[in-house]
Amino acid sequence: MNVEVIAIGDELLIGQVTDTNSGWIARQLNLMGWELTGVTLVRDSREEIKRAIVEAFARVSVVLMTGGLGPTKDDITKSTLCELYGCALHRDEQVQAMNEARFAHKGFTMNALTRDQALVPDACTVIYNPVGTAPVMWFDRDGKVLVSMPGVPSEMQYAVTHEVLPRLRARFCDHTSVHHATCLVKGFTESALAIFLTDFENELPASVHLAYLPKPGVIRLRLTATGDDDAEVTAALNVQFDKLLALLGTHAFCHEDTTLAGALGKILQEKNLTVGTAESCTGGNIAHEITLVPGCSAYYKGSIVSYANEVKTLLLGVSPDTIARHGVVSRAVVEEMARGVQRALHVDCAIATSGIAGPDGATPGKPVGTLALAVACGEKLTSVMLTAGSQRERNIDRFTHSALLQMIDLLHP
């Protein structure tokens, strides 16, 4: 089943807000075996919204619309929908009551604009929105379904997950069972991995397929099985996933879909180890990635962000002599930082970084993008010098991923 997304909002087209909704919807559709075949971003303009809808319906039977429903501008989107479906607006009593209760609970007073969020086109089925004030509107005519949803990501996500996708599956009689199994792979480039898995892919039954989802330093492999019988689909998936994991051995360092920091967390929990970080150039970003993972307090104790050399000496016990002799971006310094954080935070494992994120700070032989990185677990300690690019934000990101991967390598070689 093919779907298109239309994202509405002047703020998207001046670049003030980045549309992340269509990517999120793409992933959900992909997971249930449907395809997002096009995305259109339009301004808050009656003509442009109408044109985008008409053109999308010339190609697909399902259009998901996000945005254009805030209290200050919903008249444009809603009246455009009324025009398209030849109907008027009426006040939905249930939306009205829900919004009144919502405002009363927060101690706010409703003004005319917020009250009018309860106006809905006669031609639509209203899907109630328990997490916001703008209702979701479902139009179904001539075999084509249009769903208009708020642009606020949390509201849109709630509606898609709990209402829109189940209703779409039912509406289009899609009883297909779709299951996925994902693993994270290291030590291969994408093309080398594709060559390594040629036979495996050729031998896959028609109901199972393999997708490569590469990110810097790590490749996500996702097996998807589809069919009519849920038990058969699961069984077929398990057989192939076991075969894949056996082929990949330790290259498959995580057997589920998570971030690098999430994968590190699983390994640490399995081994009952704790970790701490000592960050200079990454400036807290490794700690941030680790703490994005719910439940990380089971293995993560904290970080010493030692941006100033003084802090490296004061809190991590790095010798000023080592800094003077080797430079602050050196294996010797990050090794002392790693040992220092193991001591200071009473942790089993440590990650330490010192580098030049840019744009300034380059020294002879150490250009912007240079990273010194050490990881330790108990007595074991390894360190490396790496190089990334020239852009500060991207370097911090890459340094962070290299550090997490290196820690995983030490624990799961």
Place this chain on the structure above:
Amino acid sequence: MNVEVIAIGDELLIGQVTDTNSGWIARQLNLMGWELTGVTLVRDSREEIKRAIVEAFARVSVVLMTGGLGPTKDDITKSTLCELYGCALHRDEQVQAMNEARFAHKGFTMNALTRDQALVPDACTVIYNPVGTAPVMWFDRDGKVLVSMPGVPSEMQYAVTHEVLPRLRARFCDHTSVHHATCLVKGFTESALAIFLTDFENELPASVHLAYLPKPGVIRLRLTATGDDDAEVTAALNVQFDKLLALLGTHAFCHEDTTLAGALGKILQEKNLTVGTAESCTGGNIAHEITLVPGCSAYYKGSIVSYANEVKTLLLGVSPDTIARHGVVSRAVVEEMARGVQRALHVDCAIATSGIAGPDGATPGKPVGTLALAVACGEKLTSVMLTAGSQRERNIDRFTHSALLQMIDLLHP
């Protein structure tokens, strides 16, 4: 002048990669007074690319295309362009030479696919790409310009800034002078600010306009002046900007366009103060935001990310008794954390956070989204309890912005 963007790539439509290019292009066009009036995301499909181009040219005279030019798939985009412009591909000797030099410099060998990046349609003007292997292709026919660029953000950004925008201005004889002045405003909601500035806006000359760019907790106000004479435009802008700043007084806490962390940095540098952070629930994200700002080492010394209570006690000197009596998410604890980080890192100012990012960790009276926050400068210290929402990642983000704003408030009341 109206422009549309077409972003090409299967990876965009399965949600593996988020299209940030069109937002970036939108901001650049907006700054030079042009408008991005539409964005279309299409798959690596000959038919869909062609359809998107034809439809876009029915509406605008300039189409910027990103992506679809990697070594593994550029044949689709390039041959589609050949078909549209009725021409063939030829090998561009200069691109070939540049790519060979590039590969030799990195010690890589070129394979057939990378060698074919030098193939370009006869009908285009080649714009050489010094930061990547895929050339930029400029087509100009019947008064309509199409520019095809690589999808890698750094390569696209280089091409747009250094080549595409200057050439577009020249091509369409746009000699308009456009200047901007931006300030960051706190202490107003968007609507309250709009009411406060009604007279100012009404009295603006026709050549100057005001834009509201709100983010949680802070509103960017941008004045834009346009005209034919550069000196007059600058003068008109300065007069209005001075008037605006005088009206806003201390509400305008930063007189240039930067992030919250960047604004804090400017204030600290003006006052010759240093800062350190003690982070629990924000897990290093405040440190990360601060260190995204180039040159932050002038005022930022580091952070103690005390995720475990043990670390709060060990490194920040928080009394276990205070934790037992008030709970770890309390004003008493963050006040001790702030004092602790001032001592431990020898800094003038301190930011301390302790809260419940979720999804777990709620206690009676302290739901997910609760934040205890303290900021200190020398002897001065203030603390507050705040509440955000229920989603972990968003809470960490909101906590971080609240903390930076609170620190700014203390320094710049």
